[in-house]
Each structure stands twice: as structure tokens, then as C-alpha cells.
Amino acid sequence: MSEALELPAYARSLGLSLTGETEGGMPVLTVDFGPMVEGRPQHFHGGATAGLLENAGYAALRTALLAAGRDPLLKPINITVQYLAAGKSQASFAVGRITRLGRRNANVTVEAWQADRSRPIATAVMNILMVEAQP
Amino acid sequence: MNTPSTLRFDAREASKWFFRHGHTGWLGLRFTDQGDNWVELELPWREDLLGDASRPVLASGPIISLMDMASGMAIWQTRGNFQPVATLDLRVDYQRPARERASVRGRVECYRITRSAAFVRGVAYDDDIADPVAHVAGCFMTIGADPREGNPALKGALGHE
Numbered sequence: 001m002s003e004a005l006e007l008p009a010y011a012r013s014l015g016l017s018l019t020g021e022t023e024g025g026m027p028v029l030t031v032d033f034g035p036m037v038e039g040r041p042q043h044f045h046g047g048a049t050a051g052l053l054e055n056a057g058y059a060a061l062r063t064a065l066l067a068a069g070r071d072p073l074l075k076p077i078n079i080t081v082q083y084l085a086a087g088k089s090q091a092s093f094a095v096g097r098i099t100r101l102g103r104r105n106a107n108v109t110v111e112a113w114q115a116d117r118s119r120p121i122a123t124a125v126m127n128i129l130m131v132e133a134q135p
Numbered sequence: 136m137n138t139p140s141t142l143r144f145d146a147r148e149a150s151k152w153f154f155r156h157g158h159t160g161w162l163g164l165r166f167t168d169q170g171d172n173w174v175e176l177e178l179p180w181r182e183d184l185l186g187d188a189s190r191p192v193l194a195s196g197p198i199i200s201l202m203d204m205a206s207g208m209a210i211w212q213t214r215g216n217f218q219p220v221a222t223l224d225l226r227v228d229y230q231r232p233a234r235e236r237a238s239v240r241g242r243v244e245c246y247r248i249t250r251s252a253a254f255v256r257g258v259a260y261d262d263d264i265a266d267p268v269a270h271v272a273g274c275f276m277t278i279g280a281d282p283r284e285g286n287p288a289l290k291g292a293l294g295h296e
Binding site: 008009010011012013014035036037038039040045046047048050051054055075076077078079080081082083086 | 156157158159160161162182183184185186187194195196197199200201202203204219221222223224225226227228229232
């Protein structure tokens with residue numbers, strides 16, 4: 001399912017990639033720790049963590065839309081990121097879950113974690129507008 | 136605060152150190168302006184920061200990074216010293232896409248500081264601050280030691296004795 005997914009330029013240049021694993025049918029994304037994501041020394045920058053969450057959210061939505069045979073243009077409405085624990089100098093992972101997939105709007109919840117899947121470091125809720133191409 | 140006024144945190148000076156390396160250095164953030172309780176930074180246009188292959192428009196992700204960094208610096212600017220903070224919660228409401236091939240500026244003000252928390256709000260815009268790309272609101276907490284505090288090279292810039 002995730003083979004058809006392609007990450008946008010920003011995701012690729014930030015070093016994000018698809019792990020090939022899924023959770024609840026949704027693709028798990030990962031990023032290694034390195035200078036490109038570092039904020040406070042030896043910790044993830046909040047913006048880099050947000051980038052991981054946001055891309056995992058879009059990847060989940062694209063996956064759900066592909067399964068439904070839809071290919072709309074996606075426009076961000078808003079994102080709220082909650083930071084729960086410092087992102088340390090190791091790989092981070094994230095996966096999205098579709099809370100509601102409507103005709104025009106989608107509500108997606110995303111979780112990011114590091115070594116321990118049961119201890120999230122950040123979560124996000126995203127509202128995304130979907131614009132279908134005119135036939 | 137026991138920080139001498141001559142060593143007050145200065146966002147312009149601190150930017151020279153902050154944007155040399157790490158995530159914000161990689162994004163190429165630049166200092167543009169500051170006030171008593173606000174800081175404005177610029178995220179330059181760059182081809183590899185696109186969010187959508189079909190349009191030459193900056194992705195929303197780096198705009199979050201821009202606003203997160205401007206938020207932290209607005210807090211230090213308001214407080215007058217560099218006391219490490221961690222983002223607790225950051226909300227971004229996108230108003231419209233950035234214009235094609237446009238750099239985006241982020242202006243964030245810190246409107247309230249308590250002993251352990253700081254509250255910020257701001258806008259991201261391309262050419263007209265009255266027509267923003269996004270509004271943001273955030274809440275930050277002060278945290279423990281940051282190794283950058285002990286860096287002698289940062290004393291002046293970061294406002295420490």
C-alpha cells in the first residue's frame with residue numbers, strides 16, 4: 001500500500017523516509033538524528049519533529065485516499081503539535097491515524113516516538129482540506 | 136534578574152550563533168527585525184523545501200520550524216536573558232499558500248511570561264504582514280540546563296555574565 005506513496009521534496013531533504021512498516025494499515029516514517037534536525041544540542045528541534053509528524057499525517061491520509069480511489073489536492077487548514085518529551089539523539093518514528101475522513105475535510109492524529117513505541121515524544125492533530133480535481 | 140543590562144539578550148547577535156548549524160542553520164534562517172517583546176526571522180525560498188511537486192510553494196513544515204524558532208527567540212528577547220525553553224504546544228492556522236518562489240517571514244511576540252511558562256502568538260507572511268500566510272499560537276516551558284549557556288563565545292550574544 002505504501003509503495004505508491006512518495007514523500008515531498010521537503011520530507012526527503014529533511015532525511016525522512018518510509019520504514020516499510022505499517023501500523024493500523026498506515027505507513028511508519030522515520031528520521032535519523034543528525035545536524036539537520038538538531039535544535040538544542042543533542043536534541044531534536046521542535047520544528048523538525050513537527051515536520052516528521054506532519055509528513056506522517058499526510059502519508060496516512062494519502063494511504064486512506066488511495067484505498068478509496070481518490071486523489072484530491074490537499075491543503076493544510078491547521079496543525080496543533082503537543083511536545084511530550086525531549087527528542088533525544090537517536091532515530092524518531094511517526095505514524096498517522098485517520099480520525100475522520102469526510103468528503104472535503106480530514107482530521108488526522110499523529111504520534112511520534114523514539115526507542116519505546118509506548119512513550120510518545122510528540123503528537124499532532126491536523127485538519128486538512130481536500131479539493132477534488134474537476135472532471 | 137541579575138543579568139547586567141549591557142549583556143541583555145540580543146536576537147540579532149544570537150542569530151549569528153544559532154543559525155550557523157543544526158536544523159535552523161540547514162533551513163538558512165536569517166534575522167530580520169526585533170522589538171522589546173518580538174522577533175522576526177526569515178525563511179529564504181529554496182527549491183528543496185517544497186511541499187507539493189505541482190507548485191513552487193514552500194512546504195508548511197519549514198514554516199513551523201521558522202515560527203518555533205522565532206517563538207523561542209521572542210521569549211528570550213522579552214525576558215532579557217537566555218533561559219532554555221521547550222515547546223509545549225504550538226498551533227499553526229494556515230490562511231493561504233505562500234506565493235510562488237517567495238521567502239516567508241515569521242514575526243512572533245511573547246505576550247505573557249510566568250516563572251515557568253511563556254505564551255506567544257505571531258504571523259508568517261510573504262510580502263504584506265496584513266495578509267499573512269499563517270497565524271500561530273504557542274506555549275513554552277522553561278527547562279533545565281542547556282550546554283550552550285556555558286559557551287564563553289555566546290556570553291555576550293546570549294546575555295549572560
